[in-house]
Every structure is written in C-alpha cells, then in structure tokens.
Amino acid sequence: MKDPSFRRSLTLFRAFLHEQDGPHAAYELLARDAADQIERHVRLDGRIVVDIGGGRGYFTREFRRRGAHGYLFEPDLAELSPVPGAGAVVADGYLLPLADGAADVCFSSNVLEHVRDPGTFLSELVRVTRPGGLIYVSFTNWLSPWGGHEWAPWHYLGAERARVRYEQRTGRPAKHRLGENLFAIGVGATLRQVRGRDDVEIVSARSRYWPVLPEVVPRVPGLREFATWNLLLLLRRCS
C-alpha cells in the first residue's frame, strides 16, 4: 500500500477496530506495513534484524518471510507462550545479550512508552546496531488519542480516573498503570533527546500512520503532542 495514503491509513485503522476479535489479521497487516517502511531504506533479505520487545512475534515472522535472519527479544514470558519459538530470547531491552554492532536493523515497535528510562533503552538499541545500520523505533505518545491504551481517550481526564473507569466498565483489571508499565512520553521531548545524541542521525521522524504530510506534524510544537498519534523514528547508527 502506498505510504502515506488515505487508503493505507484507513485500512490500518479498520484493522485496529477489530484488534480484539481478530488480532492476527491486524498484527500481520501492521507487520507487513512496518517491513515495507524499513525496506524503503534497506532490503531485509539476508540481514540480521533484532526485534526488541517483539511481543508475540508478528514482526519477526514477517522479517523472516522476507529473507531476514530475525531474532525476537522479549522480557515477558507470557507473550512468548506457550514456549519461546526458535530465535526468541527472553531478555530485557535495557541489557540485551548481543555484542556491539551485532544487528543490521534494530526494530522496536510500541515499546518506548512502556519503559521508565527511554534514553537508556535507546542507547542499548544503538549499541547493538552496526555502524551504518538502521534503527526503527516507534511509540504512542501520552497525549495521543490512544496514549492511555485500553483506557483511552479518558486519560485526558487523568490516568487514574481513566483506569478505574475502565475497570468498572469492563469488570477486568486494566493491563496498564501509569508509572508502572506505561509512561507519559512526549513527542517534543523525545525528538530533542534524539537530536542531542552524537551516535545516531535521524533519517526520518514522522507520524507512523498519518495519511498526509506525516513528517510535518511532528515538527509543530503543541499540535504534535495530540496529532502525531504514534511517532516513528528511523535512525542511522553513526560510524
């Protein structure tokens, strides 16, 4: 699908409306879309691609389908159930069991908002990427309409209130709690942090899903915190 385009954004949005009843279709579509985004910069065939916080492995499977040597690193054993498949490693993204520069492509989708210290997490992604290699990092920022995850959009009225409301409405415990496994990460603050690094150059900073001018929205202070929705950073590891 052409990226950006209204057709692509609408197709992804529709898939996500059915994330609960049809997660496979939604995540397989998202994985194909992310792999296409990477392949605009580097061919995956024959590359070593590490997926950090890769959850159930949809992305790693897609990278392998395209000929990459894909490895999944995930700290939550439940995500890898019933057993971690071949090439899956139980590991924390802060401390990866990988040598410096081991990966051609380091990939992390929707993990940064779940770590307390995104700067340190990012440093570890950079460390394991070879000089000249590509780093793909995307995250849902806090003020995005989806920032509160399962209790969105009520997070705009306060995280705790939104979480309690979710639990009362569904009768289920919420998966996320602000300050424990979900953090209020901003677009502007993250861009400033990344621009301040001397070990990466920014190839692209864009809204992951926007249908038009996806690179413009993250440049507009204020607006970007609400409209970016999900920030995608493509970084190149400096030599």
Ligand SMILES: C[S@@+](CC[C@H](N)C(=O)[O-])C[C@H]1O[C@@H](n2cnc3c(N)ncnc32)[C@H](O)[C@@H]1O
């Ligand atoms: C919202 S899920 C995203 C899963 C998958 N990457 C995707 O885009 O569908 C967040 C994932 O981040 C993982 N995670 C949380 N903290 C992490 C850490 N310190 N290192 C690596 N992964 C982490 C969680 O276990 C979970 O699988």
